Amino acid sequence: MSKGAAKDGWSSSLPTRTGEIGLGQALLALALLAYPAIASDFFLTQIGALSLIEGMLGLSLTMLAGYGGMVSLAQLSVAGVAGYVIAIFGQSTTGVHSFDWPWMAIVPLAIACAACASALIGWISARTAGIYTIMITLAIATAVFYFAQQNYAIFNGHSGFAGVYAPVAFGVDWRAPRPFYYLTLVVAAAAYASILYGRRSIFGLTIQGIRDNERRMRALGYNTVLHKVVAWLLSGVIAGAAGVLLVWFHGRISPSTIDVAASLNILVIAVIGGLRHPIGPFLGALVVVLLQTFASDLVGAERFNTLIGLVFLVIVYISDDGILGLWRKAAPWLARADRTASSLK
């Protein structure tokens, strides 16, 4: 993938991209801000907020995979670390642990723990590359799942923690649909903006350089392993923030939240949208969440995995850059069809 990314990736299109942060993104921001005015509570949280959270998880993968060339299947495990920290140190109705610390303490702690866990995973897999990273991170994700399921002393085993809710702070109940939606929107926008900024920073360009040719970067004197681990750490911050929101969204966390199928789902989201664009995972998350919600009308709730698997298969098979890649492929064709149509008139 690094070869393809080098061809039409960010580095080659640096000057034009800055111009794009303009009309399109402003319109999108307006639409998202105005969304609560027209959406019901269900569409606001179950579709809107969930898409933003899963999009953030996908974004943390896009950052590693698209810019760093490291495809990780352990992003949800990282988010799970944050979720478990929130449940263990904060409030829950389960009656195990739950130290009832204030949110101002546990949120930074959760994100820091997630970032450290991510850096650790990065350090383990940084010595390898490409498909090895997928294999190792899948092994790690599975190990984390089994560990959380078997361990009762820390993770409360199979049942996990329930009744973990967003706090009331600054006079706002963040659990209510509208505040929660705006909370996820602000956090997601911050993550998105940080990627837009970061991909042009010296660090971001170095990471892309390592993706394209690690040996050359090492020869130039860069400590490539350190750069990779820092990239994992930063992606862990995004995944951790998403994990905090995820546990507040569901109100509970258990091993089934972070099982292998759910971890693969994050990859599906990022890949469906297009791995080389920061907006891709949000698009992918919206598609997956909509499918998830309305699949029961199409194929019955039980066969959802077949549907999503087939969608994923078809998109990967015909496009090397998700839906956004399909769009780019179709755009010239559509324009040509348009010209033909107008010339016929």
Added chain:
Amino acid sequence: MTIAYRDRTGVGEAKSSASPFSGRAAAGVVVAAVILWLFFGTWPDWLTEALTSKKSFLSALLNGLTLAGLYFVVASGFTLIFGLMRNVNMAHGSLYLLGAYVGYEVATRTDSWLLGIAAGVVTTAIVGLAMQIFVFRHLEGDDLRQTLVTIGISIVAADLMLATWGGGAYQVTPPDALSGAITLPIVTGATSSGAAVFLRYPLFRLVVLGVAATVGVMLWLLLNRTRIGMVIRAGVDDRAMLSASGVNVQVVFAGVFAFGAGLAGFAGVVGASAFAISPGEDVHYLLASLVVVIVGGMGSITGAAIGALLIGEAEQIGLVYFPTYSVVLTFLIMVITLALRPRGIMGKPS
């Protein structure tokens, strides 16, 4: 025996085995003696105290060996496919589960265990062949997309198998001659009257072990003593050169993929006879294959054997002595291996 990739096999090996030969042989003799003594000697009290009892330790050790045998058969197909075609087949666990289900259906309907095995192998080999022809050939050279497609296939396959066979557990009945327990000539203790108590162990698990060893030997003979094996080894070393010398590499790829998939199906039926199978076993055996080849070294059959032994034993011994943390043990083995040898124990730098 090693399928080394992008490296001239033989040269490095001969050198490394020649100089420190005596030291290595001595270490081997000592290890073998310790293992033999663990099995056949009378344990002193401190050892019994440390390991609960000789019986439970030896049972765990033998269970680990059985599991290692199964892991080896699954992982050797996985590593063979990777070694030759450089693609990671994330649907390998699904092939294992599919083989097991098909084997169960055929074995219960025809009342013949061997027919069940044959059906499992043939079905998965055909599915593997179809995957190679319709998927991998179209995405050749794009490792990431090949891997993603196999992930998609595994998601769909798991769901469809759940729809067909439900969530229950199935077990294939092995033939009568192979079932039941046998008494091993290993003394685990003594009754109050002083008579020796021997270790009893399910016969079929020993059969699994024997089957795995046979598969290993056959694979070695196939790769090192036949023309087909020569072609495969040449393909592992230099695909382009093999193609240039007039071999139709696509046919070789298809054959090896079918063979590797068939091995997964074979292991599925054998595994379904030794243990039971249920949804989720696909992920279990995919994970096992991944960890085994990460530890052993991608593309190496010897590595797969070493990795399978380590992981199988770690899982079973962990299960007996520290049940909640047995996963962590497997994980630790992987991390330590990666830290010391990033390409696995038998892996060679590319």
